[in-house]
Amino acid sequence: MDVKTETKTQVNTTQKLTMVQAVNDALKTMLESDKTTMLLGEDIGKNGGVFRATEGLQEQFGEDRVVDTPLSESGIVGTSVGLAVNGFKPVAEMQFMGFIYPAFDQLMTHVSRIRAKTMGHYSVPLVVRAPYGAGIRAPEIHSDSAEAIFTHMPGIKVVCPSTPYDAKGLLIASIEDPDPVIFMEPMRSYRAQREEVPEGKYTLEIGKGKRVQEGTDVTVIAWGAMLPVAQQAVKQAEQQGMSCEVLDLKTLYPLDRDLIAESVQKTGRAVIVHEAQSTGGLGQDIMSVIHDTSFLYLRAPIERVTGFDVPVPFFALEDHHLPTPKRVLASIEKAVHF
Incomplete structure (x- = not known):
């Protein structure tokens, strides 16, 4: 029995995508369908990100929704917290998971605790995208797999897709989730395979293998x-x-x-x-x-x-x-x- 749970809307045809293309498609889908969705990160606009996961999105949706930020991970996450508690759905990109450590304080002391500290009055619908893992010949600080740090932060969900199909469905679900999500993207898998991915919007249930x-x-x-x-x-x-x-x-x-x-x-x-x-x-x-x-x-x-x-x-x-x-x-x- 496959325990995958799927919700589909506006899905017509499929296209063969790599994982990084599926991530781009998920972000595009949410930017089109939800005006509160915003992307923030270093070089994600004009350059389309280190891995081109956001390529073309700033040109299509503008600099106010796809925001090139200063080189400051704590600033990116801190700004995203403010956006999230004020009605936006920010998606913050860390260029590599190993760069997330300067934002540790924001994640541990604010992102993971705001729902509890406000007794449910505020939630933090924030996604932090984090390319992770070794095997692509990057320097060591670029190649960390630090998932256990975040699975030990009550209040934060941690998602890690293995295929293009799952990457799109889980990323859309993560953006729509009312609580913060660390979305781990295996760099080694970004262009390793192509898979049929539905066009339009669909989600896969977080918490199900x-x-x-x-x-x-x-x-x-x-x-x-x-x-x-x-x-x-x-x-x-x-x-x-x-x-x-x-x-x-x-x-x-x-x-x-x-x-x-x-x-x-x-x-x-x-x-x-x-x-x-x-x-x-x-x-x-x-x-x-x-x-x-x-x-x-x-x-x-x-x-x-x-x-x-x-x-x-x-x-x-x-x-x-x-x-x-x-x-x-x-x-x-x-x-x-x-």
Whole structure:
């Protein structure tokens, strides 16, 4: 059973898009349909952003709605907070997730707490778009996977699509959500594939994952750029006669606990794949969900395949740092043959 929930309006035909094109299409769709939507970020207007995710939008919608900002992440997020509590739906772009740290104070002390501090009188319909991850030969501060920082901020949702279709539907849903969302975009996946994406407006439910394929021997859990890595390993495992179920979480907070529990209770084994470092990584929270809901169903210890506990290294060691299909396959074999 696929737990994906979809709401469609004004959808007629489809077009084959890359993920970065799907992001652009989602932003365009919201700028057209909702006059309160605004985009803010460094070089997002005239230059169309580092990855051209906002290309052509300032020309179409004007400088008042697609705003080139000074080089100040705390200023971008701080301004967006003010806009959000005054009736706008700002979408703030961080050029890279590693650049988000100067805005940490704004996110932790204001963005995540305003609904609680005002007893629900104010919400913060703010989306922070954050390209993340290694594998594109960028310097280390550009390549961080810092999702666990934000999943530990109550009041903020964290979304991470793996495909162009999901990127558009989840980004529109995030912009329409009354609460703040960190929208993680895997840079490695921006132009890695094309997929049929509906024209017009549609949304996918935040907080719901997707069963990518059915299996009976082991559950492999991934998201973002690690989903294709996991799928490559699963193909190799299947050649050895192992039946693998693959889950794409899509939302990292709140986690789809029901999907995780249902799958692990069926297979009795789990392999979690993420490129962030092991210590304090989201994999530990997923392990807690499995232990809380499915401990007595486990037939082997839970396996994790992650980045190492170091800053993302420079080019020569970058591929060694990232999880590979070979490492994922070894963990699948270890779990199945325990």
